[in-house]
Amino acid sequence: MKTVELEEYLKTLLKPELFDDYCPNGLQIEGKDEIKKVVFAVSATRESAEYAAKVKADALIVHHGVFWKFHGTRTLTGPFAKRLFPLIRNEINLFGYHLPLDGHPDIGNAASVARTIGLTNLSPFGNYKGACTGIMGELPTPLQAGDVKELLEKKLNHQVLYSNPTETDGMIKKIGIITGGANSEWREAFKLGLDAYITGEMSEHDYHESRESGIHMFAGGHHATEKFGIQSLMSLIKKEFPTLECLYLDSENPA
Numbered sequence: 001m002k003t004v005e006l007e008e009y010l011k012t013l014l015k016p017e018l019f020d021d022y023c024p025n026g027l028q029i030e031g032k033d034e035i036k037k038v039v040f041a042v043s044a045t046r047e048s049a050e051y052a053a054k055v056k057a058d059a060l061i062v063h064h065g066v067f068w069k070f071h072g073t074r075t076l077t078g079p080f081a082k083r084l085f086p087l088i089r090n091e092i093n094l095f096g097y098h099l100p101l102d103g104h105p106d107i108g109n110a111a112s113v114a115r116t117i118g119l120t121n122l123s124p125f126g127n128y129k130g131a132c133t134g135i136m137g138e139l140p141t142p143l144q145a146g147d148v149k150e151l152l153e154k155k156l157n158h159q160v161l162y163s164n165p166t167e168t169d170g171m172i173k174k175i176g177i178i179t180g181g182a183n184s185e186w187r188e189a190f191k192l193g194l195d196a197y198i199t200g201e202m203s204e205h206d207y208h209e210s211r212e213s214g215i216h217m218f219a220g221g222h223h224a225t226e227k228f229g230i231q232s233l234m235s236l237i238k239k240e241f242p243t244l245e246c247l248y249l250d251s252e253n254p255a
Helices: 003-014 046-054 078-089 099-103 109-116 145-156 183-191 204-213 227-240
Strands: 026-029 037-043 059-064 093-096 120-128 131-144 161-163 171-177 196-199 216-219 245-248
Touching (some): 003 026, 003 059, 003 227, 026 078, 059 227, 120 171, 145 171, 145 196, 145 216, 161 204, 171 183, 227 245
Parallel strands (some): 037 245, 059 093
Antiparallel strands (some): 161 216
16 A cells, blocks of 8 residues: 555544644654555564564554654764664654554553453543543453452563552452553542552552552553554554555563
C-alpha cells in the first residue's frame, strides 16, 4: 500500500487531532512511498530502528516516537543520530502515536490491558486536557487485592508494585486504568469511587498518598503496560490489510 494511504488510515482510526499531546503524532520520519513490510514496537529506539533495517521493513510504527517537547531542539549527533540513521539511510517511515494510542476505546493500551485481565462494562476514564487517555471497567467477580496483583503479574509478565491501603476492604471490583507514567491519576479513580487504579509507574509519594486514601494502586511497569496497544493495532492492521507483512519487536525493558 502507499505510505499516504497508511497515514490516512491511522489518522482516521486514532484521531490525533483530539489530543493536546507533548509530541507530534503521525508520520515523524518520511521514507519510501510504498509499504509492504511493517515493524511494530513500543518505542522507537536504536534497537527497533536497527531491527526494522535488518528485516528490510518499509515502516516502523510505535507508541513512543523520537520527538518530544521536553527534549527541545536536538541536533542529529551522538546517540540520537545513531538511533535515527538506520531509518533515514534505509528510507523507513516512522509513525508514532502517543496519547491517541493510550486512550483509544477499542485498541488502546488501557482498553487492551482491561480486556487482558477480563474487565467488562468498559467506559472512558482519565481526562488529560479534554481527552480521555484511559479506561475503567469491572471484574465479573470481585477479587482479593492479592489475587489482582497475581493476575497482573501473570498477564504483564512483570513485577507489580502495590500500595496496600491501610484501612479498606481488600475486595476489588471497579478498576480504572491509564498505562505508562500516569502516576498521580489514582486521584481520579478515588474521586469516582473506584476500588483500584492500574498504571505503569509509582512514585514514592503516590505510594503513601494512595494507600492512605484507601484506594488500591498497582504499577506494572511503563513498557509492560504499554505493549498491548501496539500489538492490538498490529492485529487490526493485519486484518484490514492482509497483504502487509507485520512483525512485532518486544524489548527487554524492566522499567
